Amino acid sequence: MNPKDFFLKSPYGKPTIIGPGIILLFALLFFVELYLAQQQIKRATDTVTTALNTEINPKSWGSKEQRDLWAEKWWISNQLAVAKLDSMSLGICFKDSTMQLLFKGLPLIKAPIRHMWPENMFNDLNSTGYAKLFSEPAYIISQTANLPKKVFRKVRVNEEGEAVPVDSVGLVGTHLWWTFTTENHLKIVVTGFGGDSLDLKPAVGMNLFTHHLTTLTEDFFYRKSYQPTLFIWLKDTDAKAIYKALPHRAAVIVGD
Numbered sequence: 001m002n003p004k005d006f007f008l009k010s011p012y013g014k015p016t017i018i019g020p021g022i023i024l025l026f027a028l029l030f031f032v033e034l035y036l037a038q039q040q041i042k043r044a045t046d047t048v049t050t051a052l053n054t055e056i057n058p059k060s061w062g063s064k065e066q067r068d069l070w071a072e073k074w075w076i077s078n079q080l081a082v083a084k085l086d087s088m089s090l091g092i093c094f095k096d097s098t099m100q101l102l103f104k105g106l107p108l109i110k111a112p113i114r115h116m117w118p119e120n121m122f123n124d125l126n127s128t129g130y131a132k133l134f135s136e137p138a139y140i141i142s143q144t145a146n147l148p149k150k151v152f153r154k155v156r157v158n159e160e161g162e163a164v165p166v167d168s169v170g171l172v173g174t175h176l177w178w179t180f181t182t183e184n185h186l187k188i189v190v191t192g193f194g195g196d197s198l199d200l201k202p203a204v205g206m207n208l209f210t211h212h213l214t215t216l217t218e219d220f221f222y223r224k225s226y227q228p229t230l231f232i233w234l235k236d237t238d239a240k241a242i243y244k245a246l247p248h249r250a251a252v253i254v255g256d
Contacts, residue, residue, distance in 0.1 A: 067130070067256070071095075074134045075255035079105040081137050082251050089137070089251040090242065092188075092232075094122075099190070099234060101242045102253075108245075111238035114193070117231045122256055130256075132184055137251040143180035149244050176239045182252050187229040190243070192236030207231070 075093065082089040083105030091100035091107065097116075101109040122130065176192035191207050234242075 070130070071134060071256040074136075075253070077135075078137050078253035078255070082253060085251060087247050087250065088245050089253065090140075090246055091253050091255070093255045095255060099232060099238075099242060101245055109238065109241055111234050111242060113232055113234065115233040121228065121230055133186060134254055134256060137253045138182040138184040138186070140180045140246075140248070140250050140252060141183050143178065143248070145176065145178040145243065147174060147176055147178075147240070147243075175236045176243060178239065178243050181227070185227055186254075187227050188252075189229060189231045190239055191231070191233050192239035193233055194235060207233075 075095075079091075079102075082091075082102055085104075088108075089102045091102050092098075093100065094116075096110075097113045098107075098110045099113055100107040100111070122133070125133070176190065178191075179187065179189045181187045
């Protein structure tokens with residue numbers, strides 16, 4: 001049977017023609033959808049860039065709609081900025097009340113913020129102060145914590161050739177207390193507490209008292225200038241996971 005008769009008379013001829021045609025059609029639709037998605041992302045990026053190059057009008061800054069609009073634009077712009085980094089970064093989004101571990105701008109961990117104090121810390125900021133905190137990523141310049149990022153243990157090799165620890169970890173039941181300062185002079189104190197239960201409440205008053213007590217002597221002798229401090233409570237496992245994954249000088253983006 002010649003090729004012409006095969007395609008015209010054979011029951012396998014039509015599927016042989018239709019099959020590749022369907023595959024090519026789906027491939028074409030896929031590339032069209034991909035192209036349209038890329039164009040949509042490009043238009044959104046151009047819109048954000050244009051808006052950010054426009055000066056804020058102080059007269060309309062008291063409008064909640066104006067503040068929300070700029071906060072949303074800056075959050076998207078900052079996500080695009082940290083997407084260019086090759087290391088983990090930190091995102092704090094007050095809109096959905098989460099602290100996020102970001103890689104290439106995408107959240108790997110979205111930890112619910114169980115409590116925050118002061119709750120309305122940024123409501124009274126003017127346009128200049130708001131832009132200072134929200135308009136671009138800020139890097140961590142100093143940090144302290146009660147736990148190391150990596151736990152080193154002493155081990156010995158037994159008769160079977162296996163490594164056996166000779167010390168106890170001793171940090172399993174310790175909740176994280178982590179404080180860091182960003183280059184735009186915002187201090188953030190993260191406290192881990194409780195387990196998986198949502199009914200557990202953090203000891204806010206005791207934690208605040210302990211923090212102020214430990215910093216009282218330092219503030220008195222060194223006469224430090226006022227530094228806005230935000231206290232955040234997370235589930236302890238979330239707090240530790242984010243803390244250990246972040247590099248020492250991580251980028252931080254904040255969104256209202």
